[in-house]
Amino acid sequence: SQPLPIALVGEAILKEHAIEVRDFDTALSQLAEQMALSMVAANGVGIAAPQVHSPLALFIMASRPNERYPDAPLMDPVVVVNPQILSASAELVSGEEGCLSVPGQRFSIWRHQTIVVRYQDLAGHWQQTELTGFIARIFQHEFDHLQGITLLERSQ
Numbered sequence: 001s002q003p004l005p006i007a008l009v010g011e012a013i014l015k016e017h018a019i020e021v022r023d024f025d026t027a028l029s030q031l032a033e034q035m036a037l038s039m040v041a042a043n044g045v046g047i048a049a050p051q052v053h054s055p056l057a058l059f060i061m062a063s064r065p066n067e068r069y070p071d072a073p074l075m076d077p078v079v080v081v082n083p084q085i086l087s088a089s090a091e092l093v094s095g096e097e098g099c100l101s102v103p104g105q106r107f108s109i110w111r112h113q114t115i116v117v118r119y120q121d122l123a124g125h126w127q128q129t130e131l132t133g134f135i136a137r138i139f140q141h142e143f144d145h146l147q148g149i150t151l152l153e154r155s156q
């Protein structure tokens with residue numbers, strides 16, 4: 001199957017608040033699969049449903065070592081549904097981010113170093129975990145997308 005077209009900043013879908021997922025059905029799994037394929041095709045480390053024109057509260061994160069974050073962990077893609085950030089460290093850290101919806105640009109963004117998060121997996125089972133460093137950064141970036149926030153509203 002082909003990668004999905006990626007919404008570019010300025011498209012209305014990227015400004016909307018995502019809708020809570022209620023049906024953990026095969027359509028949801030197929031969307032997640034298509035998102036992962038699109039993320040890999042675009043060489044990204046994350047992607048949120050609104051970026052592929054779906055209004056659902058769903059994203060994928062897939063940290064890997066890269067030139068900006070050489071010590072980032074290599075992890076299998078994680079599908080995150082109906083995410084919540086339960087707590088966030090007072091400590092902030094500035095780092096470089098890109099966005100598939102703002103191609104070719106890099107922004108220096110402040111993020112919480114550590115966050116405690118809760119989300120459902122594709123089976124609807126609740127997960128709760130603490131994230132830190134680059135993975136926490138990706139989670140916060142994708143979580144922003146589900147609130148209709150892009151890097152342009154965050155860059156310092």
Ligand SMILES: O=C(CSC(=O)[C@H](Cc1ccccc1)CC(F)(F)F)c1ccccc1
Nearest residue numbers: 043044045046047068097098099100138141
């Ligand atoms: O692969 C990218 C391209 S941008 C990217 O992967 C976004 C995710 C992201 C990159 C860097 C920090 C946080 C999130 C994907 C988006 F826009 F769909 F969310 C990359 C950029 C900077 C550092 C490491 C990797």
Ligand SMILES: [Zn+2]
Nearest residue numbers: 098099100101
């Ligand atoms: Zn983005």
